[in-house]
Amino acid sequence: MVRIIDEEIIGSFGNGDFSKADLLYHKYKDEVFSFFRYRGVITQDAEDMTIEVFERVFSGARGFDTSRPFRPWFYQIARNALTDYFRRNTKRRIVDIDDFDFTDETNEYEQEEYQILYKSLKKLSAEDQDLILMAKFHQFPYSEISQHLSVSESVVKTRVHRIIKKLTSIYNEMMT
Amino acid sequence: MKKSDEFKIGRMLEEMPLQKTGSIMNTKFDHLKERYRTPNKSISRVKWIIYYAAASISIFLLAFLLASYLQQKRIEQLQISNAYMRSLLIQTLPANQAVDNQLKVFDYLINNENATYTADELIEIYENTDDINLKLASLELFDKFRSQDRVLLFLSEQLQVEESPLLLIPLINFISKEKSRKGIEVLMNLKKDQNIHKAVRDHLNDLES
Incomplete structure (x- = not known):
């Protein structure tokens, strides 16, 4: 059921309607941000890359097949962004464990x-x-x-x- | 114990806390959204094509108007230049004593000016010169304007007043070719003239026979 909603939203992007963009963003922003963070991308870069992923979703929505599930496509975009990032930043900063935030939900x-x-x-x-x-x-x-x-x-x-x-x-x- | 550790690690991996994005991300996303919030990309593309076509037509029209203006200006300049040249030639005509030079002026006038104007100029030159050679040359040039009534009338008048047989004979030839009523009348009167030069009378008789 949730998937259908995601695909409908992407379908509306393809028609130039971005009114439901916030729904998708708030649903996936922390997930995709964490995707980058847990793979060793520093916070600022991970934020930029998260926005970049949504931009790729917007621009690629027209070519998205709504009969297919959204989430694998979305993660494939994130994965491509990550590959590009590592290719661009061969001498990247080592992520310190202190950069991570584990305080919210744990003792x-x-x-x-x-x-x-x-x-x-x-x-x-x-x-x-x-x-x-x-x-x-x-x-x-x-x-x-x-x-x-x-x-x-x-x-x-x-x-x-x-x-x-x-x-x-x-x-x-x-x-x- | 070890199995439960693997289970625990698996559970920990599943429950790893999500890393939270900062509030600045929302602002960045709003900017991104605004960039994409266009009514319909296909319509905007059509609009873009229309704007492009309109701009192209406007540029073409402006270029055409500019070219027309420049061409008109060039024509005006040529007309001014011609008028100046004509005026200069007319002014220098009396100073050009050599017949060759004067004929060159006539050639220029015939080739570059309208027929009425040139015929008028020729009549004026013919009337004002005493040079027989120049008058003879003018008579040859009058041949190009024989269709004009004013030329025929002028030369008929000249036939009545001209005394030199050197000019009378070509004048008679000119008038006789036209066979106009006025011309024939003048020729008949001329034949009746008792004081007419013998060569002219003989020529008239030859023409009549």
């Missing part, structure tokens, strides 16, 4: 746990980080991830399981 103990989790994530390869974040944090269905990676769903499940195992191991090492 002090949990904040520390999340900081260690983030540090553990950074020890994984870029591909593994992307896959685990897509599967767990962004909660993309395995079927969509398998389509994106052009592998079977069972392969995705196995990879995710293996990455979690590895991440747990790193996490436990850092805790001790």
Whole structure:
């Protein structure tokens, strides 16, 4: 049901009607901002890139097929923006853990746990980080991830399981 | 224990807090939205084409008007230049004693001026010169204006007053070719004249026979 609404909004963009742009923005702005932040983009750049993603959505809305789900298309745009960013910024600033905001929804103990989790994530390869974040944090269905990676769903499940195992191991090492 | 750790890590990943965007982002988004909030892109494209076409037509029209104006100005300048040249030639005509020079002036007048004006100028020159050669040359040039009544009338009058047989004979030829009533009348009167030069009388007789 939610998806249908998203696709309808994009369809209206294609017809030059941007009156519902705010709905889409407020629904996805923190999600796409987090997408960039958890992949190591500094705050200011992540903000600019978030706006850039919405701009690409606006300009590409006319060519969007409304019979297809919006979210994978949206994340593909974010992913392309991220690739461009890393290509442009080969000597990018290293993101400090203190830059992250874990204060809103967690207590002090949990904040520390999340900081260690983030540090553990950074020890994984870029591909593994992307896959685990897509599967767990962004909660993309395995079927969509398998389509994106052009592998079977069972392969995705196995990879995710293996990455979690590895991440747990790193996490436990850092805790001790 | 280890399994529960993996489960916990999975759960933590799912519940990782969203990073919040700053309020400045909303302003940036509003600017972005404003840029895209156009009624209909296809209409604006059509409008753009219309504006472009209107601008092109306006430029073409302005260029055409400018070209017309410049051409008109050039024609006026040429007319002024011609008038000046004509005036200069007429003024210098008496000073040009050589017949060749005077004929060049006539040639110029014939080629560059309207027929009525040139015929008038020729009549004036013919009347005011005593040079027989110039008068003979003028008679040749009058041939180009023989369709004009004023020329025929003028030369008929000249036939009545001219005394030199050198001019009378070409005058007779000119008038006789036209065969106008006035011309024939003048020729008949001339034939009756007892004081007429013998060569002229002989010529008239030859023409009559």
